[in-house]
């Protein structure tokens with residue numbers, strides 16, 4: 111790409127960003143007067159941005175944000191930490207910095223939600239009654255679903271896991287460096303459950319392949335991806351494109367193999383298959399634990415009880431309005447939502463606009479006004495310096511939004527978005543600006 115093309119794409123991106131910001135502010139212009147008490151459970155990407163949006167849209171309401179975490183992790187940056195490009199400190203900020211003004215922050219987690227009594231009880235025993243509730247707890251990594259594995263094992267015996275947090279992401283890079291050094295068997299895995307940033311395990315596979323090539327070590331390492339599913343990505347066109355790129359790069363794929371155990375001292379991974387359990391020796395393994403709703407939702411009347419999403423206990427919201435299906439005064443935002451797709455910060459950004467506007471409408475005595483289309487986005491890193499900007503909706507339709515950026519084409523520009531633009535965009539979202 112020449113300098114003129116890069117400038118053109120940059121200009122188009124800035125026009126797109128300005129248009130998005132205008133759309134967000136258009137959705138939030140009307141202010142609702144109310145003395146209602148709104149409790150938001152979870153102070154992550156969704157909880158903080160919902161607090162900021164509701165603060166802007168409601169006049170006179172009391173908003174309480176519940177969450178014990180003292181640090182805010184910019185999770186999309188974990189992939190760059192695991193790629194050896196960013197330091198863990200670059201993705202961590204004090205939580206207090208992002209709590210919007212005029213919001214009451216209770217630095218405790220919720221232990222119980224009773225949507226009939228309209229009450230949340232904190233871990234410390236404090237009881238908070240609400241008029242309206244926003245559930246934004248994110249999700250939980252089910253480490254216990256893999257026998258012999260625990261988060262403390264990340265960074266030893268060849269085990270990596272980008273999902274484990276900033277230090278685990280750095281340890282993942284160290285484990286990748288070891289296999290680059292020694293060569294051997296690299297296994298990368300994908301669980302059977304919905305997961306946040308479903309692109310991250312694929313990105314880590316591309317990154318390892320590129321690292322091996324750059325260090326001249328590709329020949330001595332076999333790289334194989336083990337998917338629990340018959341695909342590696344839920345959107346068919348993206349799945350085909352990734353498999354095509356992996357064929358070209360000699361990355362093997364094994365389908366319908368679920369990681370169920372690790373024997374770290376022997377460096378053996380145990381997979382369940384249709385034919386029974388199989389053992390695979392590894393030099394490096396990237397573990398992606400199954401994911402589920404935190405128990406405060408999973409074990410509450412708010413969880414989905416039927417269908418494929420019941421196993422994870424996800425929040426039972428209408429996928430369009432993001433309002434709870436049984437409890438009309440409850441809305442959901444973020445990874446906790448039991449919607450067909452969309453566990454990304456990009457989803458939080460677009461769906462937060464819908465959830466906040468709909469909640470404000472309900473508080474004003476109206477029906478929800480906006481419908482969420484399932485927008486999900488993921489810059490699919492395909493090597494150091496290149497990515498594909500993939501955006502799609504609930505139906506798996508590609509929805510490219512930046513003029514001139516083709517979704518299934520690798521480009522430096524998509525990489526630039528991942529590396530330079532997403533972090534400021536994320537923090538603008540926390541402020542409720544976009």
Ligand SMILES: Cc1cc2nc3c(=O)[nH]c(=O)nc-3n(C[C@H](O)[C@H](O)[C@H](O)COP(=O)(O)OP(=O)(O)OC[C@H]3O[C@@H](n4cnc5c(N)ncnc54)[C@H](O)[C@@H]3O)c2cc1C
Pocket residue numbers: 151152153154155156157176177178179184185186187188189218219220221246247248249272273306307310404406443444445446453454455456457458487488489
């Ligand atoms: C490795 C990785 C790469 C990613 N890459 C991308 C990417 O490239 N692009 C993208 O858009 N997204 C990406 N994401 C996904 C994105 O970070 C999440 O989708 C987003 O953070 C979801 O926001 P959330 O608020 O729902 O959950 P979180 O941000 O996880 O926040 C949930 C909060 O709720 C709190 N909580 C949990 N239980 C309770 C309780 N009982 N009471 C109170 N609080 C509770 C948690 O402590 C946490 O603070 C990535 C994520 C990871 C892990």
